[in-house]
Amino acid sequence: MANDKVIGIDLGTTYSCVAVMEGGKPQVIVNAEGARTTPSVVGFTRTGERIVGHLAKRQAVTNPTRTVLSIKRDMGSNKRVTIDGTGYSPEQLSAMILQKLKADAETYIGESITKAVITVPAYFDDSQRQATRDAGQIAGLDVLRIINEPTASALAYGLDKLEENSTILVYDLGGGTFDVSILEIVDGVFEVKATRGNNRLGGDDFDQAIIDWMKAEFQKTNGIDISNDLMAIQRLKETAEKSKIELSSAMVSEIHLPFLTADATGPKHFQAALTRARFNEITAHLVEDTMEPVQLAIEDSGLGPEQIENVLLVGGSTRIPAVQEAIKRFFQKDPVKSVNPDEAVALGAAVQASILAGETQDLLLLDVTPLSLGIETAGGLFTRIIERNTTVPTSKTMVFTTTEDGQTSVEVHVLQGERELAKFNKSLAKFSLDEIIRAPKGVPKIEVTFDIDADGIVHVSARDAASGVKQSFTLKRSSGLSRTDVERLQTEAKEHFEQDRLTREVIAARIKAETLVGDAERTLVKYNGVVDLGEVKQNLELLKEALGNEDCPDIITLVEKLDSSLMEVGRLLYTSRGAVADGGSGTAAVEK
DSSP states (O other): OBOSOEEEEEOOSSEEEEEEEETTEEEEOOOTTSOSSEEOEEEEOTTSOEEETHHHHHTTTTOGGGEEEOGGGGTTSOOOEEETTEEEOHHHHHHHHHHHHHHHHHHHHSSBOOEEEEEEOTTOOHHHHHHHHHHHHHTTOEEEEEEEHHHHHHHHHHGGGTTOOEEEEEEEEOSSOEEEEEEEEETTEEEEEEEEEETTOSHHHHHHHHHHHHHHHHHHHHOOOOTTOHHHHHHHHHHHHHHHHHTTTOSEEEEEEEEEEEETTEEEEEEEEEEHHHHHHHHHHHHHHHHHHHHHHHHHHTOOGGGOOEEEEESGGGGSHHHHHHHHHHHTSOOBOOSOTTTHHHHHHHHHHHHHTTSOOSOEEEEEOSSOEEEEEGGGEEEEEEOTTOEESEEEEEEEOOSSTTOOOEEEEEEESSOSBGGGSEEEEEEEEOOOOOOOTTOOOEEEEEEEOTTSOEEEEEEETTTOOEEEEEOOOOSOOOTTHHHHHHHHHHHTHHHHHHHHHHHHHHHHHHHHHHHHHHHHHHSBTTBOOHHHHHHHHHHHHHHTOTTOTTHHHHHHHHHHHHHHHHHHHHHHHSSOOOOOOOOOSSBO
């Protein structure tokens, strides 16, 4: 019989952790090997047996081609890992890790577990969140909620501080991802004010910097490039992680790797000393890369660094002294170290699990969506319907219209990102709304609604107000973001802000110009001889010529001139007749 307990799971890139609420406090569940965290590693023995966790990590050196590490970085993608002729998706491999955590929890609790809260990086997009939920379902878990890792950490930190009101920044540098979130804790309400991050930055990258250094040192000493020696590289990976950990407390890490490889002259050994100073030097760019999202999150929140009362460090990589020093320099205060960085996310997930199970009732979590969501409109523009950092769950409807007379179908192209032009943002889905009642352009009203649930998963619908025809769906996982897509969306939006703004203005001007041309031509026919239309004629010809030139830089000015001359005609008609002139349609854009 299933237990009512709901477990909290931190499905990490390098290590995972599971926790449960006991006696009003979250407790980490020790795994079958007696450890509090489990390596996120899946392996297959030479006989085809599947192993997960510590056993899989141990065989990585001797059996690298049948060992899968850091699969979380590929969640939401179509990547397949082929082992012994069988292809495995990231969801399948993640489910194997979740099954191991579920089994350990059942051993600890003594009954079957079927429900869980699973955490994801705050900057995971819709397809990555869907993939995580799918992995849970594959593992036999009813995933009650997907929550952001920094938010979960804040829950773990704030559980004993419900009497206090405070503003905290969570700096979460894990094995493969980096997130920063700013939260306000007021009377038991945890409200996320802003979030930023980088889905391709974490402890793995610090390890890789050490690996690259060791490869270069080995080649310098022995003249051998070992980049394609899988077993040697796996030994370097294992050593790099150990050296990184050592350098958090020691000033030098001594590296000894006998029989690393061999050539015609015999076996080759590797021995070197990596100092903390040299480690800081080769990883300085990685530390620096974490500080820009910190700055951007603070700007998004509308707060100043001095208003951040506490900085909470989460993730094993925050033990790196250079990371702690960077935080201290930026905020001019020591970060909080009261929560175990390896366990905070799982502990917070357990708190959220207890809230959903009805065990904890004096807490409320208000999270946000990390990227803006919207649709493509006329001229290839991106129209935001839900802005980034909007509290979820949320729902918003905007009304759009057609761009052609008699149009009976519209394509709704759903996107996610921060650029002004649709082509520069992440395409999530396309669908058609058919059977629209035939009408002149600009008349139909198409209601597009975006719903984001508490998991941050998007539901979209489009409805023709006249016919009542509706099309709706939940966005399913697509190919996912590439390794730099999410970061590029934010960086490029900042770099190209002015260029995008000008492009948007030109496109909007061309749309308005098409309507003004029609208005002007009708005005010339209707009021010829009534008032002076010379200026209208002149400006109309110039604008029509500009519309035939795709690269005309003056179209904005020409639109303003024709608009102004038409307004002047209207003024003259009012003053001369004291009557209302017959105006134009006044609608030029797709958005109503």
